[in-house]
Amino acid sequence: MASVVGTFTVDPRARAAAAKRRTRGEGRTAWAFVSPSVLIILGLSVVPVLWSLLLSFQASDLVSPSRWVGLANYRTLAADPLFREAVGHTVVYTALYVPLSVAGGLAIALLLDRKIRLIGLYRTLVFVPFVVSAAAQGVLFSFVLDPEFGAANSLLHQFGLPAQGFFSDPSQALYLLVAISLWSGTGFCVIVYLAGLQSVEPEQVEAARIDGAGRTGVLRYVVLPSLTPVTIFLVLFQAINALQVFDLVFVTTKGGPLGSTTVIVYFIWEKAFKSFTAGYSAAAAYALAVALLVIGVLLQVYQRRVKR
Amino acid sequence: MSDPRTAAPSRRDVLRAAAVLAVAAGLGGCGKSDPETTGGQVTVDLWHGQTDTAKKALDALIAEFNRTHPDIAVIGGGGGVTADSMLQKVTAGLAAGSYPDVAYIFGSDLASITRSPKVADLSGQLQLDAVWPAAKAAITVKDKVRAAPALLDSLCVVYNKKLFAAAGLPAPKAGWTWDDFVATAAKLTNPAKGVFGTGWPGVGDEDTVWRLWPMIWDLGGDVVSEDGKKVGFEQAGEQALATLDKLRTDKSLYVDPKPGGEQLYQVFLGGRMGMVATGPWQLPDILDRKLDYGVVPLPSYSGKAVTISGPDTWTVFDNGSARVKAATEFVRWMLDAQQDVRWDLQGGSLPLSTTTAALPQWKKHAAETSGLQVFVDALETARVRPTITAYPQISEHLGTAIVSVLLGKKSPADALKECVEQSNAVLAVPS
Numbered sequence: 217m218a219s220v221v222g223t224f225t226v227d228p229r230a231r232a233a234a235a236k237r238r239t240r241g242e243g244r245t246a247w248a249f250v251s252p253s254v255l256i257i258l259g260l261s262v263v264p265v266l267w268s269l270l271l272s273f274q275a276s277d278l279v280s281p282s283r284w285v286g287l288a289n290y291r292t293l294a295a296d297p298l299f300r301e302a303v304g305h306t307v308v309y310t311a312l313y314v315p316l317s318v319a320g321g322l323a324i325a326l327l328l329d330r331k332i333r334l335i336g337l338y339r340t341l342v343f344v345p346f347v348v349s350a351a352a353q354g355v356l357f358s359f360v361l362d363p364e365f366g367a368a369n370s371l372l373h374q375f376g377l378p379a380q381g382f383f384s385d386p387s388q389a390l391y392l393l394v395a396i397s398l399w400s401g402t403g404f405c406v407i408v409y410l411a412g413l414q415s416v417e418p419e420q421v422e423a424a425r426i427d428g429a430g431r432t433g434v435l436r437y438v439v440l441p442s443l444t445p446v447t448i449f450l451v452l453f454q455a456i457n458a459l460q461v462f463d464l465v466f467v468t469t470k471g472g473p474l475g476s477t478t479v480i481v482y483f484i485w486e487k488a489f490k491s492f493t494a495g496y497s498a499a500a501a502y503a504l505a506v507a508l509l510v511i512g513v514l515l516q517v518y519q520r521r522v523k524r
Numbered sequence: 525m526s527d528p529r530t531a532a533p534s535r536r537d538v539l540r541a542a543a544v545l546a547v548a549a550g551l552g553g554c555g556k557s558d559p560e561t562t563g564g565q566v567t568v569d570l571w572h573g574q575t576d577t578a579k580k581a582l583d584a585l586i587a588e589f590n591r592t593h594p595d596i597a598v599i600g601g602g603g604g605v606t607a608d609s610m611l612q613k614v615t616a617g618l619a620a621g622s623y624p625d626v627a628y629i630f631g632s633d634l635a636s637i638t639r640s641p642k643v644a645d646l647s648g649q650l651q652l653d654a655v656w657p658a659a660k661a662a663i664t665v666k667d668k669v670r671a672a673p674a675l676l677d678s679l680c681v682v683y684n685k686k687l688f689a690a691a692g693l694p695a696p697k698a699g700w701t702w703d704d705f706v707a708t709a710a711k712l713t714n715p716a717k718g719v720f721g722t723g724w725p726g727v728g729d730e731d732t733v734w735r736l737w738p739m740i741w742d743l744g745g746d747v748v749s750e751d752g753k754k755v756g757f758e759q760a761g762e763q764a765l766a767t768l769d770k771l772r773t774d775k776s777l778y779v780d781p782k783p784g785g786e787q788l789y790q791v792f793l794g795g796r797m798g799m800v801a802t803g804p805w806q807l808p809d810i811l812d813r814k815l816d817y818g819v820v821p822l823p824s825y826s827g828k829a830v831t832i833s834g835p836d837t838w839t840v841f842d843n844g845s846a847r848v849k850a851a852t853e854f855v856r857w858m859l860d861a862q863q864d865v866r867w868d869l870q871g872g873s874l875p876l877s878t879t880t881a882a883l884p885q886w887k888k889h890a891a892e893t894s895g896l897q898v899f900v901d902a903l904e905t906a907r908v909r910p911t912i913t914a915y916p917q918i919s920e921h922l923g924t925a926i927v928s929v930l931l932g933k934k935s936p937a938d939a940l941k942e943c944v945e946q947s948n949a950v951l952a953v954p955s
Contacts, residue, residue, distance in 0.1 A: 470728075
C-alpha cells in the first residue's frame with residue numbers, strides 16, 4: 217500500500233531511485249527463494265547433462281576407470297546396424313503416433329465440444345487412459361494380447377478370424393505399441409484441444425456464419441487457424457514423448473521379439489546397463505538429444521512465421 | 525506492505541539465518557557420514573532384493589546375527605529393487621560412489637561386476653571345502669573367490685501326473701533322452717483343451733538361454749572353447765536348436781512372450797502344460813496349488829546325466845577395511861550349515877554344502893517335499909556358466925538365435941551361424 221500512496225506524494229526522481237533499490241533488494245530475496253530449486257536443477261539436470269557429454273567421449277563400463285576415446289563412440293554409432301534399426305523403429309513409431317494422436321484428439325475434442333447431457337462424464341472417460349501409467353498399460357495389454365490365453369484372440373476366434381501372434385510376432389509388435397500409446401495418449405490431446413476450443417472467438421464464428429460459411433468452412437478458416445499454437449505445442453510435446461518412449465517397451469516386449477521393438481531409448485538402456493558400454497550409450501543419448509533439439513527449434517521457427 | 529527501506533535489513537537477517545542453518549546442516553551431515561564410528565559398532569549395508577517368504581527368512585537371520593554379534597549392525601534394506609534389477613542398481617551405485625557392503629548378485633553377472641576395483645576379494649576367507657563344486661565355480665573369477673554363495677538351484681523337469689495319465693503315458697524316468705522328451709511332449713499336447721506338452725521363455729533373455737546349456741554340454745560343446753578365443757557350441761548348438769525346432773513344428777511348445785517368464789509357470793500351474801524345466805524354487809507354488817506332480821532329471825542325448833545350476837552370490841564391496849571385515853563375517857556366518865539350513869528350508873534354496881545336506885533338519889524337509897531330492901541329486905552333475913565378462917553378450921546373441929528358432933523365423937543352422945559369428949567377434953576383443 218505504501219508504494220501506491222507514494223506514487224502520489226514522492227517526486228519521480230526519488231521514486232526511480234527507490235524502485236532501483238527495491239529491485240536490488242528484491243533480487244537478493246528472490247535468489248534466496250529460488251536457490252534451492254536452482255541447486256536442484258543444477259545438480260539433477262545440468263551437471264548430469266554435462267557429465268554424460270563427457271562420458272560420450274569415453275570408453276566406460278561405469279565401474280572400472282574409463283579411457284578417453286574422442287569421437288570413436290559416435291563413429292561406431294554411425295556404422296552400427298542395430299542403432300540404425302532402433303532409429304528406424306523410433307521414426308516409424310513417431311511418424312504414426314504423433315499425427316494420429318493429434319488428429320484423433322482434435323476429432324474427439326470437436327465431438328465433445330457441445331452442450332449435451334453427461335458431457336462432463338464423456339470428457340472424463342476420454343481422459344482416463346492417459347492417467348494410467350505406462351507400466352500398468354503394458355501389463356494390462358500383455359494380458360489382453362496374450363497369443364494363447366488373451367481376450368483379443370478369443371474375440372477374433374468368435375468372429376472366425378485366425379489367431380494372431382501379437383507381441384510374439386515381429387511384424388506386429390511395433391504397431392501394437394503405437395496402438396496402445398494412442399489409446400492413452402489421445403486423451404491428452406483431447407483435453408488440450410478442448411481448452412483451446414474455448415478460446416476460439418464466438419464473434420469470429422458468428423461473422424463467418426453470417427458471411428455464409430458452412431460447418432466445414434468455419435472449421436477450416438476460423439477454428440483450425442486459431443488452434444494453430446495449440447497444435448504446434450501438441451506436435452512438439454507428442455513428438456518428444458514418442459521419441460523418448462521406453463517404459464511401455466520395457467514392460468511389454470523388452471525390445472523383442474527379435475529386436476523388432478528396440479527403440480532408441482531402449483537401445484540406450486541396453487547398452488548402458490546390459491552390455492556395460494556406458495560411453496557408447498551416452499553417445500546414443502546425445503544423438504537423440506540433438507534430434508529433439510532440431511525438432512524443437514524447427515517447430516519454434518515455424519510458429520514464429522505463422523504468428524507473423 | 526511495509527516500507528522497503530526498513531524491511532531491507534530484516535531480509536539480510538533472513539539470509540544470515542539461512543546461511544547459519546545451511547552450515548549447521550552441513551556439519552550435521554558430516555558427522556553422520558562415517559558410520560564406522562557410531563558407538564563402536566560397524567554398520568553393514570545389505571541389498572538383498574528378496575521378497576515374500578525369502579525376505580521373511582532373511583530378516584529373521586539378520587536379526588539373529590545382530591543379536592549374536594553386538595559389534596556389527598547389519599541393515600537389511602532391499603536396495604529398493606528386486607534381485608532381477610540388482611545389477612543395474614549396484615552398477616549405478618558404483619558409478620555414483622554410493623554402494624552397499626553386501627549385495628545379492630546373480631552368478632552370471634558376477635564377472636561383470638568384478639571389473640570394479642570395489643569388489644572385495646574373499647580368497648581364503650570362506651570355508652568352502654564342503655560347498656558343491658557348482659557353487660564354488662560360480663563364485664570364482666580368474667581363480668579368485670570374489671563372492672560367497674547365496675543360493676543354489678539345479679534344472680530338472682517337473683511334470684503334471686494328471687495330464688500324463690490322461691494321455692495314457694507312463695511317468696518319465698531318469699536316463700530318458702531328448703527324443704523321448706519330444707515324443708512325450710507331442711503326445712501330451714491337446715489343442716482342443718489348450719494343453720501344451722512343454723514351454724520355453726521366448727523373450728531372449730538369460731532365462732531363455734540358460735536352459736540350452738545342459739543340452740550343449742551333453743553334446744560335447746561348451747560356452748567358450750578351451751583357449752577362450754571362440755565359442756564352443758558351433759556344432760553342438762545346431763543339434764540343440766534342432767530339438768527346439770522339432771518341438772515347435774510339433775506345436776507342442778508354449779513360447780512365453782512376456783518378460784520375466786512368469787507366464788510359463790502360470791500355464792503349468794493352471795494344469796495346461798505337461799512338463800516344464802524349472803528349479804526347486806517353483807515347488808512351493810506347485811504345492812500351494814495342490815497339483816499332482818513329479819520331478820525327473822533333465823533328459824540327455826548321450827544317456828549321461830548333466831544339468832545346469834544357476835547359483836546366486838553375496839558379493840562384498842569395499843567401503844573401508846572395518847566394514848569389509850564385518851561384511852565378510854556376515855556372509856561367512858550365513859554359509860555356516862546351521863544358518864544355511866534355515867535359509868534353505870524357508871528361502872527355497874538347495875543346501876549350499878554337503879554338510880548342510882547331511883543335517884537331519886534338511887533330510888526331514890527333503891523327505892517331506894516330493895521331488896526335492898531329485899534337485900539335490902542333480903547337483904552332482906550340475907555345471908555352471910563360465911564366469912567371464914563376455915558371457916552376457918554371448919548370452920544375448922544366443923538368446924536371439926533361440927527366439928528366431930522358437931518363432932520359426934530362421935532355421936537352426938542359420939540362426940546359429942549368425943550367433944556364432946557375432947559371439948566370436950565379442951570374444952576377439954581382449955578382456
